[in-house]
Amino acid sequence: MAEESFLTDDFLGQLISVGEVDILVGVPTHNNTKTIGSIIETIQAGILTFFPRERAAIINADGGSRDGTPQLVVGAAIGDAQRSSKLYALRTLRSISTQYASSPASGTALRTILAAAELLRAKACAVISPESTQMTTDWLAALLRPVYSETSDLVLPTYSRHRFDGILLTNLLYPMTRAVYGLRIREPYALEFAFSGRLGSQFLAQNAWHEETARAGSEMQFTLAAIAGGYRICQSFLGTKQHVERHSADLVQAMRQTVGALFFSLEPNFSLWSTKAGSQPIPTTGAEQEFTLEPVRINRKQLREMFSTGVAELESVFQSILSPSTLAELQRIAGLEETSFCYSAELWVKTVYEFAAAYHKSVISRDHIIQALAPLFRGRAFTFLTENHNGSAANVEDNVEALCLEFERMKPYLLKIWNGRE
Amino acid sequence: MWEMIVSELTQAMQELARGFAHLLPRIIVVMIMALVGWVVAYLAKVILRGILRLIKFDKLSENAGASQLLTKAALPSATDLLCRFVFWIAWLGFILLGVQALGIVGLQEQIAKFFLFLPRLFVALLIMFFGLLLATFLSRAALLAAVNANFPAPRLLSVSVRTIIIIFVLSMAFEEVGVAEQTVLVAFGVAFGALMLGLAIAFGTGGKELAQQFLEKRFGRGRKDEGKEDELSPL
Numbered sequence: 001m002a003e004e005s006f007l008t009d010d011f012l013g014q015l016i017s018v019g020e021v022d023i024l025v026g027v028p029t030h031n032n033t034k035t036i037g038s039i040i041e042t043i044q045a046g047i048l049t050f051f052p053r054e055r056a057a058i059i060n061a062d063g064g065s066r067d068g069t070p071q072l073v074v075g076a077a078i079g080d081a082q083r084s085s086k087l088y089a090l091r092t093l094r095s096i097s098t099q100y101a102s103s104p105a106s107g108t109a110l111r112t113i114l115a116a117a118e119l120l121r122a123k124a125c126a127v128i129s130p131e132s133t134q135m136t137t138d139w140l141a142a143l144l145r146p147v148y149s150e151t152s153d154l155v156l157p158t159y160s161r162h163r164f165d166g167i168l169l170t171n172l173l174y175p176m177t178r179a180v181y182g183l184r185i186r187e188p189y190a191l192e193f194a195f196s197g198r199l200g201s202q203f204l205a206q207n208a209w210h211e212e213t214a215r216a217g218s219e220m221q222f223t224l225a226a227i228a229g230g231y232r233i234c235q236s237f238l239g240t241k242q243h244v245e246r247h248s249a250d251l252v253q254a255m256r257q258t259v260g261a262l263f264f265s266l267e268p269n270f271s272l273w274s275t276k277a278g279s280q281p282i283p284t285t286g287a288e289q290e291f292t293l294e295p296v297r298i299n300r301k302q303l304r305e306m307f308s309t310g311v312a313e314l315e316s317v318f319q320s321i322l323s324p325s326t327l328a329e330l331q332r333i334a335g336l337e338e339t340s341f342c343y344s345a346e347l348w349v350k351t352v353y354e355f356a357a358a359y360h361k362s363v364i365s366r367d368h369i370i371q372a373l374a375p376l377f378r379g380r381a382f383t384f385l386t387e388n389h390n391g392s393a394a395n396v397e398d399n400v401e402a403l404c405l406e407f408e409r410m411k412p413y414l415l416k417i418w419n420g421r422e
Numbered sequence: 423m424w425e426m427i428v429s430e431l432t433q434a435m436q437e438l439a440r441g442f443a444h445l446l447p448r449i450i451v452v453m454i455m456a457l458v459g460w461v462v463a464y465l466a467k468v469i470l471r472g473i474l475r476l477i478k479f480d481k482l483s484e485n486a487g488a489s490q491l492l493t494k495a496a497l498p499s500a501t502d503l504l505c506r507f508v509f510w511i512a513w514l515g516f517i518l519l520g521v522q523a524l525g526i527v528g529l530q531e532q533i534a535k536f537f538l539f540l541p542r543l544f545v546a547l548l549i550m551f552f553g554l555l556l557a558t559f560l561s562r563a564a565l566l567a568a569v570n571a572n573f574p575a576p577r578l579l580s581v582s583v584r585t586i587i588i589i590f591v592l593s594m595a596f597e598e599v600g601v602a603e604q605t606v607l608v609a610f611g612v613a614f615g616a617l618m619l620g621l622a623i624a625f626g627t628g629g630k631e632l633a634q635q636f637l638e639k640r641f642g643r644g645r646k647d648e649g650k651e652d653e654l655s656p657l
Contacts (some may be wrong), residue, residue, distance in 0.1 A: 168656035189657060252570050302572075310569050313576045317562060364485060365559065371566040377656075390608045 007115055011098040015119050018094050022054035023047065023144060023334040024122035025111030030063040030104035032130035033072060040076040040095065046140030047093055051148075057120060060097035063104030069130075070097035078386035106257070107209070107218035114204040122197050124148040127219075129191035134240050135377065142236035143194035152283070155194040156223065158186050159241030160290035163388055163396045164298065166241075167381050168251075170400050172352060173220075173258055179407035180266065180414075181227045182276035184237060186289050189220045189258045197220045199231050217261030224265040228272055237286025252374050255413055262358040274415055278408060291393040302384040304341055308334040310375020317372050320357040323417075326350050330376070341374075343383040345406040351376055352407075353414040360418060430493075445524075454522035459516020467509040474501045488554050507547075511540065546598040553591025578579045582621060589613055 007015075025043050029036060047056045060073040074097050100112045110127070117125045124147035126140060139157075146152035169187065172286065177188045203225050226233055266273065311318070311334040318327050331346055336342075352373075359369050388396045474480075483489045483500035498505060504506055518533045561584035568576030593610035 012583050166657055251656055258657065306569075306572055309572075309576075313565065313569050317566070364562070368562055368566055371570060374570050 007112065007119075008098060009122060011096070011116075012119075014096045015096075015116055018057050018096070018120060020055065021057045021120045022123045023051050023111075023148070024117045024125040025056070025140070026059045026061060026110075026116070026125060026127045027073065027130055028061045028063070028104075028106065028113070028127070029069045029073070029130045031065045031067045032069050033065075033067045034129050035133050036069050036072050037076065039128065039132065039135060040073055042135050042137055043128060043140065044076065044093060046137035048268070049137050050141040051144070052273045054148075057116075057122075058093070058095040058115055059116045060095065062097055062099045063109060064099060064102040070099065070359065070421075073097045074165050086389030110218045110222065111204065111209055115201050117197060118204060122200075124194060124196060125200055126194040127192065132192060132241075134242050135192075136239065139192065139238050142238055143192065146234050146236065146285070147194045147196050150196070151232070152234040153196040153199040154223070154226040154233045155186050156185060156190050156233065156235050156282065157192050157238045157241075158235050158287060158289050159238055160287070160292060161241050161292060163291040163391070163393065164294065164296060164385060167384060168254060168258065168377065171348070171380055171381050171384055171403065172377070173262065173388060174400070175349075175404040175407040176262060176352060176356075177224075177227075178279045179411050180273045180276075181224075181269075182273075182279045183227060183233065184279050184281045184288075184404075185223065185227075185233065188223045188262075189217070191219065192238065193219075193222070193357040195222070195226070196231075199226055199229070202229060217257035217264075219260035220258045221265065224261065224269075228265070228269045234283040234285070235288070237284070237288075237290075240292075249360060251377070252371055253379070255370050255374055256367070258367070259373065263356050263366075263370070266356060267360055270418075271406035272373075274418075279404070279417040289397070291396045293393060297387060300382050300385050301338065303378045303385070304338055307375055307382060310372075310378070314372055314375065317364065317368065320363045321369060321372060322351065322354050326354055330379075333379070341379075341382065341386075343379045345403050346410070348380045348383075348403075349406050349410045350413065353410065354417060356414060357417040357420070448524050449451050451523045452517070455520030455523070456513075459513045459520075462516065463509045463512035466512050467505045470508050471501060471505045474504065479504070482555075485555070485558065488551065496624060501655070515540075542599055546595040549591060549595045549598060553587065553594070557587035557591065560584075582617070585590075586614070587616060 001209050008319055025047070027036070027039065027043070032039075043058055047054075058073070060070060062070045062073075073095055076095060096116075098112060100108045113125070113127060124144045126143045128135065128139070132139075143155050143157070169189065173188050174186055178184050206225065223233075311330050315327075315331075318330070322330070326347070330351070331342060333343060333347075355369060355373050358364075359366055363369070384399070385397055391399070480489065480501050483492075488500050492498070492500060492503065498506070515537070518536060522530055522533050561580045564583045565576050565580035566575075568579045571656055573579060589610060593606050596606040
């Protein structure tokens, strides 16, 4: 109940009128009129189909939409879902919307949903992205059932993705999270996930909300907090995850939210990860990951050029972060022709680990360290695209697995430099 | 006649001896003050060095870019330099206090002025240090942002940001110590204005294509869709 002051009186009044619930579905929004109607309808239909006897509520945390998104959420009548699914709820299903700020902040949105879940004493909660237009009613069952049956505290999704979608996940977040924490979590940064009330309350109570850096990558931090807290984590295959253009717009922002959160987590959890070696699979329902192979046109040349420019222009920055041998090797490959260019897995892992150690030692501003990694990531992305240009789904999976093993193999290097020379 | 000369000489010698006897204790006071001052200044230096090492001042100075400047000028580290500065200021202060005891007319006023000047010098040095820190941080931020935005001349932008801030900081520091205030103000105005004009002309002539690309990217989506490439989604 410590969060009461953070929520508005109006929102609190609405929550009190709902009482307690079994299932809570949170939807963070910001100007999502195009998609929110169908998302809410699918959520309602999913609840009617799979949880008809449970008390449920939909909570919309809005970041200052100006296109009427909250009105669409509140106005979405349960009758429409009942007519389309021909199912009827045995309990009430309420939709509540609150504006947490005048501009979007994913951390505050999640905090609002967590606070609402705690106040309503929800047994199982799910967060659904308003941009998941491929969402089906099955998603709710896949996410919420393991939590509601009390077999898991956190359910993360796996998807069928294009082989080149989520390239930061396949080349950094998944392999490094796996190597460091020893758990094979395919989507450590998830926009759709489910969690138990216990985990939600624990995460809500932590002080990280007061730190600006912690606000940015809250979804990633949620996963990392569950790992660090020893909670039961599983994965559920949801289906196709379509490429959302908005995410591709700003690589630096994406890296701040995810890589920043991952590097940040290493410090308080050092005793946990420093003793782990290798990795273990986690319980997974359905496929672990699927890759689709539709042809896409990506400007690889620009990626390599931006890598080379970055290495040349940021030399003074890299001198503070990287070891001389790594920097020399990066400068060597930056001068290679496009046809012979290769940012090897070993060099990439070494680069990432040296960045993590530099972040820990705060050799320069931590935000600058994350920004400086972006041009190097482009170089790695170029190599990944080239290696898998004509590869089958199995080949892509093999390459990702090889990279993961490289991250695991070189973990002692991270430990060596972690407390090494200042 | 001879007796008169001897008498005058004796009187002069006696006066000189009296004057010397009068001055000698004051000279001894100056020497004692200098000695005590040296001990105090040395202790202050040792204590300051310990504190600066504790707070990792050298690292801070490295982050500010001050260390690189000192290395280029073949000067010792920032910690060493600051310790030496404090040592000499403290010792000089004690020596001047001792000299004050000599009672030389006009010197006392100058010494008082020197002591009044010290706080201003210290503030000017602080302005310089934090100014360098800010210049390094903002120029690095500009460089990173420019590289990630694929800006054509990231280093030029970064150096421009750094130069503008350093000019601004230098003018503030000079104004604080009161060195040629009017000249510095005019020089700052001329240099800043020239820099801005230069940048405006350079951006105007060199950035035409960039501005065109930006506007096309921002507003010309419909036309661009024909040969559009897929964007890479990192997450």
